[in-house]
Amino acid sequence: MRKHKRQLRWLAFLAWITYVIYVQIYSFYIMEQDYDACNGGGLVAWVSAVILLYIMLFRLILPHIHHVRRLKRSICIRPFECCRVTCQYTLVRLATCAIVFVLIVMLTHQGRFVPSTHQCIALSGYFAIILIAYFLSVEPEKIDWRLVIKNLLIQIIIVYSMMIWTFGRVLLQCTAEKITVFFSFSKEAAAVVFSDQLPHMLAIELLCTLTLTGCYMHILYYLGILQSFFHKLGFILEMITGATAVEAICAALCTLCGGVEAAVVLEPYIVLLTMSELHTFIVSGFAFMTGVTLSLYMSLGIDQVNLMTANFATCSGVLALSKIVYPETDRSVTTYKDLKFLDRDEYNLVDAAVRGATAIIKVLVNVISGLIAMVSVVNMSNTFVGWVLENIGIPGMDIIGILSFISRPLIFLMGVEWQYSDKVARLFIIKTVKNENFAYRAFSKLQQTDPIPMREQAVTTALLYGYSNIAHIGVITALMTVLAPERRQDISITVMRAMFTSVLVNMLTASVIGALVTPHDLKLAQNVTNLNVSAHWTR
Template identity: 30%
Template structure:
């Protein structure tokens, strides 16, 4: 068959014919190959005929290659001419840049090697100069190097080893389902017996502390009674979650080394956040201390969000969240999605944490969705954690409470809505969400911009909440006056309503009314107002009461957050809107009881010796302590 328009390189016809009169063969697809040496194309280039005007069906792959080789075709900028002295400079500069680009990996290794060598030299120098002052930097470096060696060198070789694969396969075959079941029962009995022996010895001279154990049993019993399907409760998750809480509580509240580690972490956190005050002084000075909430507390939220966004963009936060999620998955036996979400809730807020599993939310089972929503209600964000630390709350207790609330939320969620479906998520097929920022600067800018909106919302909420609280108190006072009931307020009602809960958490009886009021502020308004009221108490709490209150208030479980969760999850998973609206109040209850469960664990483990220490959370002492933290860290580093 003859080609039509053969003189223009066989431009039409889809039939494959070889040995065309133009001397070129067609491609396998039936389209002619692009003939750069044909007269037609020479004329097209010479006469500047537009490419689309040439009657030729160009091979797509060849055109893509030519466009990538000659960017001047798609770019409005002319090709470099390299004329004159500066032209030669430009020529050699482009050559050097192209050489570096082609050997990018080599130059990256050279740069990293140079920086590593410089850091090793610096570390050696400061350790020789004053080892006691530099030891924290040394041990931190050793820990980071150990993690890098394990994950980059040891783990890939170990996982690919045939001996490891054979051992893993043998363990799966050896540990049958029946053996695994009895092994779990044995571990559960061992934990219960061990916990009973420890508490029997530890609380022998202080039996009133066991009241908190009754509180834990009460909250778990409520979860069972209100459960959607009590017969399907996975007791492994419940027992493992309580065990993780108990062990972590021992480390934070009773082990001297653990207490020291969290004190140092809290001090380090507050030391970093002090630099937000420098920005506040630069922008708002003078007079920033006269409007502390707006000009000193809120900038801490801005700065913390800024730092978290940078850590998340470079992958450090995402990597850490995945590893913590894997530990939760291993210890509790929860699914991959709910484990990663629970880990993210320790550091991120109720709107940011679900983004780590956003692509998988439409695939979640109803029980998994319940667990994810409950985790959002039971924890606070890292930025707000930093903000509350500047309001007088000890950072170590906030950090410990947020960590302990993660397994507690999973326990209550799985009690209230047990799993009856097969999960569609697994750690093998889950990919990390890297966000939408182009680079670190873009991530930081987006975080700062979003934080400004959050700060405006918080300040507006505080103004409206405070005004509404005064309005409610005025109405209640008027109604109470008609019945000869003096000083009837929302705080008074909350104090009596939540008194039994505070009592069950192990709070001393004389402080139950005060902490009950704080729980009312947390539930009916939000935890921000509750922590603010905690710092304004006319009668300061004991150290034990302050710690229990910190643990109990550390969560977004309030009615205002219901709207936030509904809007957030409905946008991320519009197909699950029916399930979301059906679960949201149940998840709110799960988050609230998770906070109470964590506070009860703290009340169970805090010894009698710490109950009598009175701690005043006024702003002056807090500012003084923050300056002490700044001075100590300045001397240390």
């Protein structure tokens, strides 16, 4: 089969094209179904379009990119040089600023974007978080502001396209449904092994989802698909974000499957990371959640689109703030050009699947033991402080109560109205001190008894997103030291700073949502998501 690899690829490609054409004919002409981009023929068409774009980009365009660059250089060098010389004059700069100001005023008077008081407050909170990150920076003079600003702009675009743009919101809801379906396969397997009568246990769900992820990752690695995908993804992300390939791939993988799974997949590169890259790597593990926890909180009634927006917007936020707090000072060996993949000794697909599943067990044991240890310590400390305060005449107060009172003004700066800021602040501190599981369950109960407005719900969902809490320090430390015991000291030094950075990342995402989103936008977008995709296309 290796001798006829090229012919087999062409045969598979032609078979896929034939299948796609037949599905379109069967769905829309024979069965006369409505067009739905999330199911049936519509989903097949969208997936095929993405695959064709991928093939065109990496087989036809990028191999000849040097010709495009040469043409661009010859055509554009004179106009750009002219613009550079022209912009040196103060009058030209003032005129440009005046034009931008007039455009903003025109948009404002047209009613497309009329910032409310709370949006302006959220904008001030956004800059306050960046300023806090700057003060926490290890070497502020080494910050690459071009990389930071680029990723901050990407985050704003992601939030706008997913929460305000109607088609983006529909697409995001579709993605959330498919993630839930993917992880449901592991739940069916768990029902066979453990019995479907067992109550919900996070350890069992983690075991099932991590086993499924490890199994598929090893299969894709054995087939060579994962290496090819990472190599090309690293090139694209490094070009777009400005971060190194492994940093960008780690953030993208955390977005898709979670920090634990991303660390397992990128295990060979952890020992090669610089201190700045290791900091970004650990921040990614804190700031994101796994797919199983996403589906779990969706089942509690947390808005799917708000959760998925926080998930995708966190990716750029991690790359921006982590490079402010810990700028790069060393030469990286994990860029796109340096990216190499290790050979593994799996014999066939079955061997790869079994090895991927069994490799997860050691990681899972360390994750669960670290989580149990840190949650126990946090609960004991919280109870002790409550007992001490009760003895001096302050009953009902503990660490969570004290920190909630202190953080209330900061939550107000995220764009939350003052009358709801005490509730949101308490949820945020529960998540930071204890666990996001406690916070989301409390949030779900709050929505049933005393609901807060839609805009505050979106901000709160972003604030509670991620594993950025004290209890998860044990999980990250145990996980990383198992995967890279040579970096134990570096991990121990970096982990606390990374946890605080991840808290800032979640607050930054919440501020962006608070600054951009209005109740009117959320109602409009929610009405669209209640309709099917075909209704959106007929408008």
